[in-house]
Amino acid sequence: MKKIVVLTGAGMSAESGIRTFRDSNGLWEEFDVMEVASIEGWYKNPGLMLRFYNERRKQILACEPNMGHLLLARLETNFEVHIITQNIDNLHERAGSTNVLHLHGELIKARSSVDPLLIYTIGNKEIQLGEKCEKGSQLRPFIVWFGEEVPAMEAAIQTVESADILCIIGTSLNVYPAAGLLHYAPYGSPVWLIDPNPPSGLSKSIHVIAKGAGEGVEEFIERVRTEKMRRNDGDGETDICMEFGKINP
Numbered sequence: 482m483k484k485i486v487v488l489t490g491a492g493m494s495a496e497s498g499i500r501t502f503r504d505s506n507g508l509w510e511e512f513d514v515m516e517v518a519s520i521e522g523w524y525k526n527p528g529l530m531l532r533f534y535n536e537r538r539k540q541i542l543a544c545e546p547n548m549g550h551l552l553l554a555r556l557e558t559n560f561e562v563h564i565i566t567q568n569i570d571n572l573h574e575r576a577g578s579t580n581v582l583h584l585h586g587e588l589i590k591a592r593s594s595v596d597p598l599l600i601y602t603i604g605n606k607e608i609q610l611g612e613k614c615e616k617g618s619q620l621r622p623f624i625v626w627f628g629e630e631v632p633a634m635e636a637a638i639q640t641v642e643s644a645d646i647l648c649i650i651g652t653s654l655n656v657y658p659a660a661g662l663l664h665y666a667p668y669g670s671p672v673w674l675i676d677p678n679p680p681s682g683l684s685k686s687i688h689v690i691a692k693g694a695g696e697g698v699e700e701f702i703e704r705v706r707t708e709k710m711r712r713n714d715g716d717g718e719t720d721i722c723m724e725f726g727k728i729n730p
């Protein structure tokens with residue numbers, strides 16, 4: 482099977498009712514990013530951080546996957562689909578995607594504040610001040626904050642490097658190192674981008690679908706299905722897309 486790698490950001494979940502960070506009405510308008518999304522914020526006021534993420538966890542669990550998430554999950558019938566997401570929600574998994582790499586962590590998990598490898602699935606439970614890991618340190622959200630390493634980056638790079646098609650959905654490509662993944666797409670592999678307000682300064686070789694995630698993924702799949710897409714790997718061109726029937730969410 483050919484490999485489609487999908488890089489998603491906050492816009493992927495916007496139609497599920499989860500606010501992005503940078504759009505108007507985005508979360509940053511209400512909260513100071515350094516207070517709630519940086520390691521300094523955690524050292525300064527862990528109680529505020531815990532309340533912020535306890536609230537986010539409740540919100541995401543009340544939301545449902547949208548048509549974009551569902552279509553990407555169905556695409557696994559015809560392709561090896563790898564989702565690399567900057568999102569901390571679990572909507573890709575709940576839509577049925579089986580291969581999801583979270584770059585920035587997951588809200589349904591907690592981790593030790595001294596040992597990053599001690600990770601606990603907590604589902605919808607809150608994390609309280611005073612709750613400790615088995616090594617006796619405060620539990621914290623399993624989130625990669627500004628000022629911290631992105632441990633999944635190496636695996637993400639390897640995945641992108643072997644993509645037959647890369648599709649980027651709903652990210653302003655402002656947050657590094659995630660935004661740099663785009664540059665690891667193999668030479669000759671088509672790159673698509675779905676976003677109603679695409680970031681400026683994109684390479685002309687990127688195919689842009691200026692639509693929201695639901696409609697955009699539908700159009701992307703339709704074009705993959707009907708346009709004879711080819712990958713030029715330097716030694717010549719190969720077909721990427723086999724014939725397959727229409728995919729419904």
Ligand code: NAD
Pocket residue numbers: 489490491492493494495496499500501502503504507508566567568569570585650651652653654655656675676677678679680692693694695
């Ligand atoms: P961002 O807020 O910087 O950018 C969001 C992008 O989504 C914008 O380019 C916007 O035009 C686009 N967008 C808006 N509505 C859309 C729609 N309906 N369909 C498709 N695209 C749409 O988000 P980012 O680049 O992901 O970076 C912000 C950071 O904050 C990331 O780490 C992200 O994971 C995190 N975050 C996560 C969630 C979540 O887990 N759902 C929500 C907010 C922020």
